[in-house]
Amino acid sequence: MTEALLETEAAPETGALLDIADLTLRVPGAARPLLDSVSLSVAPGEVVALVGESGSGKSTTAKAALGLFPPGSTASGSVRFDGTEVLGLTGERLRAHRARSVALIHQDPRAALNPVRRVGDFLVERGATRSSAVELLASVGLPDPERRVRQRPHELSGGMLQRVVIAGALAARPRLLLADEATSALDVTTQADILALLRGLRAEHGLGLLFITHDLHLAAAYCDRVYVMYAGRVVESRTAKALFTTPAHPYTRGLLSCSPTLDTHTPLHPIPGRPPSLTDTFTGCPFTTRCDQAQPTCETWHPEPVRLPDGGTAACVAVTAVGSRAAGRHGWAQPQADGTVKNGATHE
Amino acid sequence: MPLRLLRRLTGVLATLLAASFVIFAAVYAAPGDPAVFLAGGRDKLTPERLAQVRAEYHLDEPLFVQYGRWLWDCLHLDLGRSFKYSDQVADLVAARFPTTLQLVLYATVLFVVLGVGAGVLAAVKRSTWVDSAVVGATTLAASVPSFVAAIALVSLFGVRLGWFPVTGGGSGFLDTVRHLTLPALSLALGALAIVSRVTRQAMADAAASDHVEAARASGVPERDIVRRHVLRNALGPIVTMCGLVMAGMLAGTVVVETAFGLSGIGSLLVGAINTHDFPVAQAVLLLMVTGYIVVTTLVDAVHPLLDPRVKGAAG
Amino acid sequence: MTAIAPPLVPSVRGRRPIGVVLAGTVLALVVIAAVCAPLLAPYAPDTIDLSSSLVGTGRDHLLGTDSSGQDLLSRALYGARSSLIAPLALLAVAAVLGVTLGVLAAWRGGWVDALVSRLTDVMYAFPGLLFTVLIIAVFGAGMTTSVLALGLAFTPTIAKYTRSLALSEARKPYVDAYRVQGMGGLRICARHVVPNLARAVLGYLVVLFGEALMSLATLSYLGFGAQPPSSDWGLMVQEGQAAIVQGAMLPALVPGTAIALVVVCFNVVGVRAADRLGRQ
Numbered sequence: 001m002t003e004a005l006l007e008t009e010a011a012p013e014t015g016a017l018l019d020i021a022d023l024t025l026r027v028p029g030a031a032r033p034l035l036d037s038v039s040l041s042v043a044p045g046e047v048v049a050l051v052g053e054s055g056s057g058k059s060t061t062a063k064a065a066l067g068l069f070p071p072g073s074t075a076s077g078s079v080r081f082d083g084t085e086v087l088g089l090t091g092e093r094l095r096a097h098r099a100r101s102v103a104l105i106h107q108d109p110r111a112a113l114n115p116v117r118r119v120g121d122f123l124v125e126r127g128a129t130r131s132s133a134v135e136l137l138a139s140v141g142l143p144d145p146e147r148r149v150r151q152r153p154h155e156l157s158g159g160m161l162q163r164v165v166i167a168g169a170l171a172a173r174p175r176l177l178l179a180d181e182a183t184s185a186l187d188v189t190t191q192a193d194i195l196a197l198l199r200g201l202r203a204e205h206g207l208g209l210l211f212i213t214h215d216l217h218l219a220a221a222y223c224d225r226v227y228v229m230y231a232g233r234v235v236e237s238r239t240a241k242a243l244f245t246t247p248a249h250p251y252t253r254g255l256l257s258c259s260p261t262l263d264t265h266t267p268l269h270p271i272p273g274r275p276p277s278l279t280d281t282f283t284g285c286p287f288t289t290r291c292d293q294a295q296p297t298c299e300t301w302h303p304e305p306v307r308l309p310d311g312g313t314a315a316c317v318a319v320t321a322v323g324s325r326a327a328g329r330h331g332w333a334q335p336q337a338d339g340t341v342k343n344g345a346t347h348e
Numbered sequence: 349m350p351l352r353l354l355r356r357l358t359g360v361l362a363t364l365l366a367a368s369f370v371i372f373a374a375v376y377a378a379p380g381d382p383a384v385f386l387a388g389g390r391d392k393l394t395p396e397r398l399a400q401v402r403a404e405y406h407l408d409e410p411l412f413v414q415y416g417r418w419l420w421d422c423l424h425l426d427l428g429r430s431f432k433y434s435d436q437v438a439d440l441v442a443a444r445f446p447t448t449l450q451l452v453l454y455a456t457v458l459f460v461v462l463g464v465g466a467g468v469l470a471a472v473k474r475s476t477w478v479d480s481a482v483v484g485a486t487t488l489a490a491s492v493p494s495f496v497a498a499i500a501l502v503s504l505f506g507v508r509l510g511w512f513p514v515t516g517g518g519s520g521f522l523d524t525v526r527h528l529t530l531p532a533l534s535l536a537l538g539a540l541a542i543v544s545r546v547t548r549q550a551m552a553d554a555a556a557s558d559h560v561e562a563a564r565a566s567g568v569p570e571r572d573i574v575r576r577h578v579l580r581n582a583l584g585p586i587v588t589m590c591g592l593v594m595a596g597m598l599a600g601t602v603v604v605e606t607a608f609g610l611s612g613i614g615s616l617l618v619g620a621i622n623t624h625d626f627p628v629a630q631a632v633l634l635l636m637v638t639g640y641i642v643v644t645t646l647v648d649a650v651h652p653l654l655d656p657r658v659k660g661a662a663g
Numbered sequence: 664m665t666a667i668a669p670p671l672v673p674s675v676r677g678r679r680p681i682g683v684v685l686a687g688t689v690l691a692l693v694v695i696a697a698v699c700a701p702l703l704a705p706y707a708p709d710t711i712d713l714s715s716s717l718v719g720t721g722r723d724h725l726l727g728t729d730s731s732g733q734d735l736l737s738r739a740l741y742g743a744r745s746s747l748i749a750p751l752a753l754l755a756v757a758a759v760l761g762v763t764l765g766v767l768a769a770w771r772g773g774w775v776d777a778l779v780s781r782l783t784d785v786m787y788a789f790p791g792l793l794f795t796v797l798i799i800a801v802f803g804a805g806m807t808t809s810v811l812a813l814g815l816a817f818t819p820t821i822a823k824y825t826r827s828l829a830l831s832e833a834r835k836p837y838v839d840a841y842r843v844q845g846m847g848g849l850r851i852c853a854r855h856v857v858p859n860l861a862r863a864v865l866g867y868l869v870v871l872f873g874e875a876l877m878s879l880a881t882l883s884y885l886g887f888g889a890q891p892p893s894s895d896w897g898l899m900v901q902e903g904q905a906a907i908v909q910g911a912m913l914p915a916l917v918p919g920t921a922i923a924l925v926v927v928c929f930n931v932v933g934v935r936a937a938d939r940l941g942r943q
Contacts, residue, residue: 068565095567095569098565098567099568103566104565106558106562111559112558112562114557114577115581115655117577121576125566169566172567363785364788366784366788371797378801487927491873492923492926492927493923493926495919499903499916499919503912507907507912514907595790599791600791602791603884606884618885620800626800636790637789637790637793641788
């Protein structure tokens with residue numbers, strides 16, 4: 001894969017905080033890699049979304065930024081944080097990286113906190129002092145912070161706990177926040193509060209934010225750029241606006257049209273089939289079996305990110321074929337009926 | 349909370365009453381005249397003795413009345429008179445109880461330190477040779493009855509190496525410790541195996557929690573993760589098991605005290621049974637059962653202190 | 664798309680671990696030794712020869728002799744018989760009582776269930792061997808009393824286990840089907856429920872065997888179980904203990920090692936057997 005393909009307009013190669021390039025992750029016993037040639041970057045102050053169904057590898061990708069991999073797995077490619085190769089870190093340096101540079105906001109706050117320890121202990125463990133712990137809790141909008149630090153997780157509500165977890169993530173003053181479905185378990189009003197809070201913190205501290213969600217609408221509305229993952233691969237990477245208006249990959253279009261919206265009266269189109277499991281292997285594009293626009297070549301075409309005119313990428317054979325023409329016309333890349341494809345042109 | 353405590357206490361009292369009744373009424377299940385039995389068999393029986401026993405146990409009254417009387421006396425530490433020693437049973441037991449208590453406490457220190465230590469080691473070094481060695485050693489330890497452990501320890505450390513005395517209780521602190529080391533080890537061996545397994549499993553369960561991974565992802569030092577998250581959260585099952593095992597040890601002294609010729613309540617019980625000294629046997633059994641129930645109840649009461657969720661759920 | 668079953672979790676079945684094979688072999692040898700004791704033993708187990716008291720290992724006595732000059736190897740071989748059969752008998756007693764009570768409690772529920780569980784509670788209030796010791800205190804020492812008393816002491820454990828199994832078994836549709844056909848509760852239990860539980864209970868008994876053997880040996884050691892001139896291992900340890908201080912370890916160590924060896928092997932094999940029998 002060439003470097004040019006990794007570049008996108010919003011995150012120039014040089015300034016990236018997190019730069020994952022061609023990351024492939026294999027676990028013993030799985031028929032296919034957990035992650036396959038994933039490339040992704042987050043710049044300082046940028047909000048980037050990582051979207052996909054469960055099992056698509058989005059959490060795994062985010063955890064790779066922490067040097068956290070499933071047991072027994074082997075990784076190739078590179079994960080750079082501010083120029084430092086994370087894959088090469090071990091022992092104390094890896095621990096320091098996790099403690100200071102990147103912080104993960106866990107999906108389920110109740111599971112992320114040790115139930116038998118106090119909220120204050122949780123914050124202190126992550127680099128706060130006893131007094132700064134109270135300030136941190138106040139800064140994430142938790143009322144009565146002096147009392148909260150002495151409480152235990154079971155005494156707090158889910159939304160409060162999520163704020164505690166965010167405070168814990170901020171305790172060590174990291175430069176990149178990974179929010180793994182950080183708002184999915186919360187009710188709508190709390191969700192909005194937390195989202196606003198995260199955006200505010202990003203602006204305040206100049207943090208990079210990698211926002212992992214299965215909700216493409218939320219991602220497009222909330223983030224600067226969006227990566228869409230499917231079966232361990234990045235299938236599309238666009239600016240939020242471009243993705244929402246002119247999705248290039250059939251999977252992205254499927255995701256957009258299978259969630260209900262208020263303003264349109266278009267019927268819902270669920271994506272047929274189910275997400276592939278780790279036991280499924282592919283000879284060509286993994287999405288073929290569920291794709292309504294699949295063509296014979298899809299069975300054998302090895303997916304590669306194809307550069308779109310607007311700077312984004314999409315890994316679809318149809319995009320390869322029509323390229324700039326489709327993007328120029330409607331932005332909707334339509335598959336060629338006759339199936340003329342420059343097969344493998346981008347990677348061989 | 350008070351209601352739950354009350355219910356719990358009532359249950360414990362009911363069990364204690366039932367168990368004491370079983371101990372008392374066992375005599376009546378024996379074939380033949382309870383008076384003959386209580387007098388220690390037919391061999392040395394004189395009519396005076398028989399009359400004395402009948403009077404002492406009020407054998408002409410209904411069973412429940414006798415039981416009530418016996419229980420009332422027991423509560424006033426009047427446990428009757430030994431046939432063999434013709435002493436007050438309470439005095440006999442009181443004289444021997446300290447040795448048993450020392451033995452149990454010493455064994456408890458040993459099995460808690462070594463058992464929990466081995467379990468933690470195995471859990472931290474999971475799936476390495478250390479883990480396999482601990483699991484193998486504890487499987488072996490759990491399969492050796494305490495009297496076999498006793499003779500093996502005596503053979504090696506007592507006779508062959510001469511490090512420890514092979515019999516007797518000793519006087520003074522250091523001498524007592526020296527005398528009780530091998531007995532305590534024999535008593536602790538099986539307990540050590542159970543506790544190390546429970547520790548290993550509880551820590552493995554605790555280590556699989558999401559918050560441990562979250563702590564690891566936040567760069568919390570591994571030492572702190574093991575201490576403050578894994579071990580701390582595994583403490584509930586570990587403490588419970590240690591308490592239960594310690595409570596059960598009171599019964600284990602029967603074997604170990606016999607093996608080492610220690611004069612505690614365990615060997616007293618064996619002697620009492622062999623000489624048909626039933627008042628002594630009843631008293632020791634009652635004491636051991638009461639001790640066991642009290643300790644297990646205390647362990648149960650401690651559990652909410654270790655896990656605030658339990659307290660929260662109950663309140 | 665090809666689907667391949669992933670061996671993500673190492674299979675528990677399949678290859679037997681070396682330890683299990685080893686333990687099984689040892690147990691088989693012990694059983695053969697017990698059965699063929701008259702053929703294998705160089706002496707009768709009760710041949711007293713005071714002139715060769717406490718002889719060490721040698722050509723005449725492979726494992727030496729005890730203080731009465733009895734050949735230890737011969738005694739250990741004969742002792743294997745009572746040491747293995749007695750736990751079996753004990754478990755048989757406990758299984759009959761335990762399964763009956765457990766199924767009864769699960770089937771009838773209500774006050775029967777409550778009564779069984781209260782009885783169980785009271786027996787559990789006696790730690791370790793104390794319940795057995797109480798019975799022996801009343802009925803006197805001896806192997807039969809020990810086996811019956813321990814059988815009674817093991818009953819609550821088996822009853823509790825059976826009750827939990829029987830509860831889920833009794834909810835199965837076939838039970839209702841037989842009931843609708845007019846079959847009586849006793850018949851359904853005896854013909855269907857109990858046989859269906861048999862495998863799991865058997866697996867549980869295998870696990871309990873080591874414990875049963877240890878308990879009986881302990882009683883014999885205390886003088887409550889086997890009585891002289893039996894060659895029961897527990898009794899042999901007791902008889903041999905006095906010689907230890909004289910420097911003769913073998914009389915106590917030979918039977919002691921035999922006990923430990925058999926129990927270890929049973930525990931190793933038992934866990935696996937229970938696993939396989941418990942899985943239907």
